[in-house]
Amino acid sequence: MAKANEKTKGEAKESAAKSREPLTRERVLGAAVAMADEEGLDALSMRKLGQKLGVEAMSLYNHVKNKDAILDGIVDMVVGEIEIPADAPDWKTAMRRRAAAAHDVLLRHPWSVALIESRMGLGPSRMGYFDWVIGTLRGAGFSLDLAYNAFLTMDSFIYGFTLHEVNWPFQTDEERDRVLAETMPNIPMEDYPNIHALMEHATAVSAGLDEAAAAGVSPYVAEFEFGLDLILDGLERARDGA
C-alpha cells in the first residue's frame, strides 16, 4: 500500500504541474472559452475539456452543474468582456463605441454570437448592458418607448450583422477567390446578373481583406458602420421628429 502510494505520487509529480492548481469554476470556464476559441464550439466536450485541464471529465462536475451551466458561464464571460463606454460626449458616440466594442469582442469569439442569442436573458452582464442603453437614450431625450425600440433595432443589427460575418464563407482574399471560383459555375450569369455584377464590385472594392486582417481590423468594418450609422441617424430623426 505504502509502495503503491509512493509510486502514484512519483509518476504524477511533473506531469501534474498544471493540474495542481486547484481547478475552480473560473479555471473551467476559462479553459472552455479558450477551447471554443481554438477548436470551435462543437469541439468543446466535457472529456476534452477535462483533458485540457489534466483531469477526468466527471471531475468538472464538482465545479459546474453540467455542460449547460458551462455554456451559460462562457456566454456571460464573453458578454462581460464588452466594455461599456464611460465618458462619451454624446449618445451617438456612446452607442457607436458600445457597438464597436461588441463587434470586436464577438469577432474574437466567433462561436459566441449564436450561443448568446440562443440563451437570451440569463446573465447579469446582459442586464447591465441593457440598462445602460436605455438609460443613455432616455438621458438624451428619447422616450421610453423609443428607447426600447431603438435598443431592439440596434441590437438586432449588431448581432445579425456579426452572425452573418462570422459565417461568411470567406475572410481572406485567397478564400474569396477560391469560393468564387468554385461557386460561379453553378450560378449562370443570365439567371443572376446582379450577383455577377456584385462579385466584380466586391472584388474591386473590398480588394484588401488580407490587409484589414493584417491591420487587426475586421474586413467588414465599413459595412458594419454603414448600417450602424444609418440606424443612429434614423433614431435621431425619430427622436426629433415626432
Next chain:
Amino acid sequence: MAKANEKTKGEAKESAAKSREPLTRERVLGAAVAMADEEGLDALSMRKLGQKLGVEAMSLYNHVKNKDAILDGIVDMVVGEIEIPADAPDWKTAMRRRAAAAHDVLLRHPWSVALIESRMGLGPSRMGYFDWVIGTLRGAGFSLDLAYNAFLTMDSFIYGFTLHEVNWPFQTDEERDRVLAETMPNIPMEDYPNIHALMEHATAVSAGLDEAAAAGVSPYVAEFEFGLDLILDGLERARDGA
C-alpha cells in the same frame, strides 16, 4: 413460399400504408422539417427521423448523403418558402413585403434562423433572394455599392431581430408574468432602474401578447416594422443624399 408472401403482404397492409410510399429525398426532407417544427432541432436525429418514416436510420442514407446534407436541404426548403413579391409598386413596399414574408416564414420554423445563418451561401434559393434585392434596388436608382450595403443592413436586421424574437424568454402574457416574477428579485431596482421602468412599459404597452398570437400575428410585429422602416427611410436618404 406463396403462403409466406401472402402473410407478409397481409400483415404489412395497414401499418405500412405510410411507408409504402417509396421514401424519396423529398419525403425525408419534408419529415425532417416537420420533426424540427414539432420537437425542435435538437430532437432531429437520424434514428427518430427513420422511425417517423417507418424505416431504419441507415435507410435514409440511400437518399441523402448524411445528416449534414439533410440540414442543408431543410435550410434550402425554408429559404425557398420565402416568397419574392412580384408586383410591388415601388422598391420600399417590395422590400417591406419581402421582409415580412421572411419574418413570417422564419417564425413558422423557429429553429431555421440559427441554422440558416450557420450555413450561409450554399443554396440556390438564397442566391435568387439575393439577386432580386440587388436588382430591385439598382432599378430604383441605387448604386451597386449602396445596394450591397443596403442588403447587408436589411438582412442583418431581419435575421438578427427574428433570432432575438424566437429566443425571447416569453411569447405569451402568462410566460411574461412568470419570467418577470422569477427574474425581478435578482435585479435590484436601484442597480437597474431603466430595466424596471421598461418592464412596466412593456407590461403596459405590449399588454396583448396573447391577442396577437390569437390573431395569428407575431407579438412583436410593431417592433420589427419600426426597425425596418427606420432602415428603409435611411436608405432612401442615402440614395437621394449623395
Next chain:
DNA sequence: AATCTATGCTTACGTCGTAAGTTTGTCAAG
C-alpha cells in the same frame, strides 16, 4: 484518533452519426 467534506477517479448507460456488410424486392434477359 475519528469523522466529515471536498474533490478527484472509475464504471456504466443510453444516445448520437455513420462505416461496413447483409438481405430482400423488382424487373429484364436468357
Next chain:
DNA sequence: CTTGACAAACTTACGACGTAAGCATAGATT
C-alpha cells in the same frame, strides 16, 4: 421460369458524447 443484377432496405458495430452512481483519498474539524 429461371437467373442475375441492381436498388433500397435492414443489421451490426464503433467511437464519441453527456452524465448518473459509486468509490477513493486527502485535508480540515472535532
